[in-house]
Amino acid sequence: SQQGEEDPQALSIQEGENATMNCSYKTSINNLQWYRQNSGRGLVHLILIRSNEREKHSGRLRVTLDTSKKSSSLLITASRAADTASYFCATVPGSARQLTFGSGTQLTVLP
Amino acid sequence: DTEVTQTPKHLVMGMTNKKSLKCEQHMGHRAMYWYKQKAKKPPELMFVYSYEKLSINESVPSRFSPECPNSSLLNLHLHALQPEDSALYLCASSQVRAGADNEQFFGPGTRLTVL
Numbered sequence: 001s002q003q004g005e006e007d008p009q010a011l012s013i014q015e016g017e018n019a020t021m022n023c024s025y026k027t028s029i030n031n032l033q034w035y036r037q038n039s040g041r042g043l044v045h046l047i048l049i050r051s052n053e054r055e056k057h058s059g060r061l062r063v064t065l066d067t068s069k070k071s072s073s074l075l076i077t078a079s080r081a082a083d084t085a086s087y088f089c090a091t092v093p094g095s096a097r098q099l100t101f102g103s104g105t106q107l108t109v110l111p
Numbered sequence: 112d113t114e115v116t117q118t119p120k121h122l123v124m125g126m127t128n129k130k131s132l133k134c135e136q137h138m139g140h141r142a143m144y145w146y147k148q149k150a151k152k153p154p155e156l157m158f159v160y161s162y163e164k165l166s167i168n169e170s171v172p173s174r175f176s177p178e179c180p181n182s183s184l185l186n187l188h189l190h191a192l193q194p195e196d197s198a199l200y201l202c203a204s205s206q207v208r209a210g211a212d213n214e215q216f217f218g219p220g221t222r223l224t225v226l
C-alpha cells in the first residue's frame with residue numbers, strides 16, 4: 001500500500017533553476033529514501049536520511065526531514081536536462097521492514 | 112559489480128502461455144525483491160526473499176510464482192496471466208531486508224504485455 005504522497009505530481013522548470021519536491025507520509029519511520037526513475041527504466045537510489053537526521057546533502061541534492069510534520073523535501077539545485085525523470089520518496093514504516101513508495105513527482109527540465 | 116540484471120527486457124505473452132522472468136545480482140546481497148509498476152504509478156511490492164527464503168508475499172495471485180534458486184538469482188514464473196497484469200516488473204536487491212539503512216539496487220525491468 002502507498003505510504004506517502006508527493007507534490008507536486010508534475011513540475012516543469014528551465015535548466016539552471018532549482019527544483020523542490022515534497023513528500024508526506026503517514027506513520028513513524030526508520031528512514032526515508034529518495035529514488036529517481038528515468039522513463040521506463042529501473043530506479044536509482046539518490047539519498048537516505050535517517051529518522052534522527054534533519055538535513056542531508058549529496059552533490060546538488062539537499063534533503064530535509066521533519067518527523068513532527070511527517071514530511072520531507074528534495075531540492076535539486078542548478079537543474080540540468082538530464083535531471084528529467086520521476087522522483088519517488090520511499091519509507092520504511094516503523095512497524096514494517098519493507099520499502100513503501102510515494103506517488104512520485106514527474107520533473108521535466110527544459111533546455 | 113553493482114548491477115542488477117533482468118531478462119528479458121520485453122516480453123509479450125498470451126493468456127495461456129507460461130513464461131519466466133529472470134533477475135541476477137553479484138553484489139553478495141541477501142535480500143531480493145519483485146515489484147510491479149503500472150504506468151505513472153509507484154512500484155508495488157510483490158515478493159521479498161531474505162536469505163533465499165520467501166519472507167513476504169503481498170497477497171499476489173498464484174499465477175505469479177517466485178523462485179530463488181540461489182543467493183544470486185531470482186525468478187518469477189508466469190502462468191495464465193490476465194491483460195491487466197501488463198506492467199513493468201522490477202527486480203531489486205539489498206544487503207539485508209529493508210528496515211536497516213539499506214538502499215535497494217534496481218534492475219532495468221522487464222516490460223510485460225499480456226494479450
